Amino acid sequence: MAHTRDFEALVLPHLDAAYNLARWLVRDEHVADDMVQDACLRAYRYFDALRGDAAKPWLLGIVRNNCYAWLEEERMSARWVAHGADDALLAVVPVPPDSRGATPETELWHADRRQMVDAAIRALEPPYREVIVLRELEDLSYAEIAQIAAIPIGTVMSRLSRARAALRTALADLLGTE
Amino acid sequence: MNDEDADRAVGRLLREHATRHRAGDALQSAVRTEIALEAAGQRRQATPPADRRWRWPAWGLAAAGFACGVLASMLALQLQPPADGNRALEQELASSHVRALMVAHLTDVASSDQHTVKPWFQGKLDYSPPVKDLADDGYPLIGGRLDYVAGRPVAALVYRRHGHLINLFVWPADGQTAPTVHNHQGYQLVRWRNAGMQFWAVSDLNGEELQTLARLMP
Known part of the structure; x- marks a missing residue:
C-alpha cells in the first residue's frame, strides 16, 4: 500500500506531460489515452526499477516506447495514413479562454496561429516532433530528453536544431510578423 | 536575424501558440482505478498477471469484472487488522467502492429521482437515509444500493461528478462533526455526521470536490 501511495505521489503528477507527449506522437486522443494508461500500468509493475531516478523522464520513456510500438504496428499493418485523427480536428479545436482581451478578432488571431503552429509540429517526423514537444512544450533538459528517447545528448541537440530549422521554414510567415 | x-x-x-494536450478527468480516474485493481491483484498472486490492455473508455470494466471484484473483497478480508478501527473502516469503504465499480453492481435502484430512490430503501433498512438529487449543483444522483459495511446493512447512494463516480454511504449515528478528508489507497474519503446520520463519501475525485458534496448534503 505504501508502494501504491509512493507511486501516486511520484508518478501520477506527470500524467499531463505523459498525455501531451503521447497525443503529439500518435495524433489521436483515444489512442493517446490507451498509450498513457498502459504505460502507467507498466510503470506501476516495474516501479521498483525506479531507483533514485527522476520519475518524469522515466514515465515519459515508457510512454514513448508504447507510442513507437503503436506507430510501428500501424505502419506494418498499412492502416497508417499520413495524417492522424487530430488533423481532422485541427479546424475545430477550441481556443482556450485567453486573458488578453477576448474580442472576436484576437480570438480568431490566436486560433489561426494555433492552427498553423500545431500543423507545423505535426508535419515533423516523430523523432523530430518528440524532441520539439519535450523541449519547447514540456521544458525538459537535454539530458532528460536523451533519457526519454534513449539517444545521446549530441543527437538530441542535432535533432532539435534540424527540427527548428524545419519549423522556421514552415512558420516563416508568422515569424516575420512576430 | 541570425540562426x-x-x-x-x-x-x-x-x-505561446502550440496546443499542450492535457490528460482528461476520465483518463486520470481510469489510471487510478487500474492501479488500485493491480494493487489488489498483486497481493493475491505472486507473479504479475499477463499483460492485458483494455480499451478506453471501458465502462465494460466488466471485462476484468467479477474476478477483480472477488480479488478486491479477498484483499479486504486478507489484510491485517489495522491499528485503529477507522483505518479498517476506510479500507472496507474503499473496497466497497471499488467492488461496486468492478462488478457492475453499482445500483440496485437506478434513478436520478430522489422520490424513487428514497422509498426504495423502505423495508430494507431500519432507517430512512436522506436522499437528494444534486444535479443542479453538478452532482447528479445515479441511484442507490444496499451495501454491507461495519457489520450492518447500509444505504449507498451513487452520485456522479464529471467522469467520476461517488459512493455515499449513510447509516445512523449520533453527534455532529464537520467533513474531514481521508485518503486510502488513492481514493478520497470524506466523512461527516449530521442529522442523526454518519456519512462517508468515497471516490477517486479530488478531496475538495468531494467536500463540496458534503456541504450540499444535510
Whole structure:
C-alpha cells in the first residue's frame, strides 16, 4: 500500500506531460489515452526499477516506447495514413479562454496561429516532433530528453536544431510578423 | 536575424501558440482505478498477471469484472487488522467502492429521482437515509444500493461528478462533526455526521470536490 501511495505521489503528477507527449506522437486522443494508461500500468509493475531516478523522464520513456510500438504496428499493418485523427480536428479545436482581451478578432488571431503552429509540429517526423514537444512544450533538459528517447545528448541537440530549422521554414510567415 | 535568434523566436512561437494536450478527468480516474485493481491483484498472486490492455473508455470494466471484484473483497478480508478501527473502516469503504465499480453492481435502484430512490430503501433498512438529487449543483444522483459495511446493512447512494463516480454511504449515528478528508489507497474519503446520520463519501475525485458534496448534503 505504501508502494501504491509512493507511486501516486511520484508518478501520477506527470500524467499531463505523459498525455501531451503521447497525443503529439500518435495524433489521436483515444489512442493517446490507451498509450498513457498502459504505460502507467507498466510503470506501476516495474516501479521498483525506479531507483533514485527522476520519475518524469522515466514515465515519459515508457510512454514513448508504447507510442513507437503503436506507430510501428500501424505502419506494418498499412492502416497508417499520413495524417492522424487530430488533423481532422485541427479546424475545430477550441481556443482556450485567453486573458488578453477576448474580442472576436484576437480570438480568431490566436486560433489561426494555433492552427498553423500545431500543423507545423505535426508535419515533423516523430523523432523530430518528440524532441520539439519535450523541449519547447514540456521544458525538459537535454539530458532528460536523451533519457526519454534513449539517444545521446549530441543527437538530441542535432535533432532539435534540424527540427527548428524545419519549423522556421514552415512558420516563416508568422515569424516575420512576430 | 541570425540562426540563434531565429531559433529563440521559434521557441517563443511554439510556447505561446502550440496546443499542450492535457490528460482528461476520465483518463486520470481510469489510471487510478487500474492501479488500485493491480494493487489488489498483486497481493493475491505472486507473479504479475499477463499483460492485458483494455480499451478506453471501458465502462465494460466488466471485462476484468467479477474476478477483480472477488480479488478486491479477498484483499479486504486478507489484510491485517489495522491499528485503529477507522483505518479498517476506510479500507472496507474503499473496497466497497471499488467492488461496486468492478462488478457492475453499482445500483440496485437506478434513478436520478430522489422520490424513487428514497422509498426504495423502505423495508430494507431500519432507517430512512436522506436522499437528494444534486444535479443542479453538478452532482447528479445515479441511484442507490444496499451495501454491507461495519457489520450492518447500509444505504449507498451513487452520485456522479464529471467522469467520476461517488459512493455515499449513510447509516445512523449520533453527534455532529464537520467533513474531514481521508485518503486510502488513492481514493478520497470524506466523512461527516449530521442529522442523526454518519456519512462517508468515497471516490477517486479530488478531496475538495468531494467536500463540496458534503456541504450540499444535510
